[in-house]
Amino acid sequence: MKKLKIPEATVERLSVYSRFLAQADRKGIVTISSGEIAEGVGVSPAQVRKDLAYFGEFGTRGVGYNVKDLYWHIIKILGLNTTWPIVIIGAGNLGTALSMYGGFRERGFKVVGIFDNAPHKIGYRLNGIEIYPIDRLAEIIEREKAQIAIIAVPAEHAQEVADMLAKTSIRAILNFAPRVLTVPEHIELRNVDLSVHLEILTFNLGFRRTARAVGVLR
């Protein structure tokens, strides 16, 4: 069997398509073309078709896609047709902000516990979610069947937390600390670098400036 390699950019775009389809569905739209999806999210129609083609045949030539069907197909592909209990390690500003982030709940992610080592924070609730001491990590992860953990501790403690998580039943880690982490192979690790978003903006500003200077853009 051929090993299928799905580009990460495709997965990111599927996420964007599904949000756009949910919007279209709320507006009562029943059928949609790849051109309409493309225009709505700002990519080429060929890109939309190519992204969807990774996962088999959708839609009818000349008619387009059924909005609800395509939405649910994508949600299933992304693994979002279920609720994912997640834990957050670090009850500082970032951990607190993430525990209240509405975007998680909307997509089926439910924060079931926050962990910290500051005694004065333990036992309190953030947004209804209990703050546990870090030494109860394995126990709570097991009890709540959490498979994903978010690391939101200072950079110098991030590897230590990753090592603790590696001894639990956690299967995936989203790391917000600006530090390269090492985890066992059975754990999926993803690093979020928030400055990349700013760098895409500065690239675009610079590119626009250059393009304007040479007369490509006004």
Next chain:
Amino acid sequence: MKKLKIPEATVERLSVYSRFLAQADRKGIVTISSGEIAEGVGVSPAQVRKDLAYFGEFGTRGVGYNVKDLYWHIIKILGLNTTWPIVIIGAGNLGTALSMYGGFRERGFKVVGIFDNAPHKIGYRLNGIEIYPIDRLAEIIEREKAQIAIIAVPAEHAQEVADMLAKTSIRAILNFAPRVLTVPEHIELRNVDLSVHLEILTFNLGFRRTARAVGVLR
């Protein structure tokens, strides 16, 4: 003149390459091949060469790239060979976390002001950065020559803030509020959806499970 279209994924990878090159440089490595860069960051060597080829000829066939030269080339392409003053709107948990985010400073982004409308926050300093009332937005942006603003307010106020920013000299907006915003065409807008990162993880977990079931992965 042909209009050059650089894929956003390429810009994101350039950012990753530059971090890897900085690391290599600190280790005293002078020359590096596309294969070594590729292995270090987890993409194919062909992808590295393709990404760099957008910006002209780098490196010498059979010898590779000079680490320092390539690093500085990429930094210039990304527009990071200068300091970018930025402002943050919203001194809540997310705004506070962002104002302390070490990753920004490392890449030349300097937070020069935070804005909020809560009277008890005004005048205080977060991490040495003053919190200003929102009605001083245009004045401070002008004074500090900030070109980039980060929106970190609750979703229901995000458009209002974007409208205020559109009347200032700001040129780019990074929006963390989970809300689709409308801005004039001269402003670059980028939305950060933090749940996308979790969705890439759930996709990977699901894909691994399937791949394991059909015997592609152990």
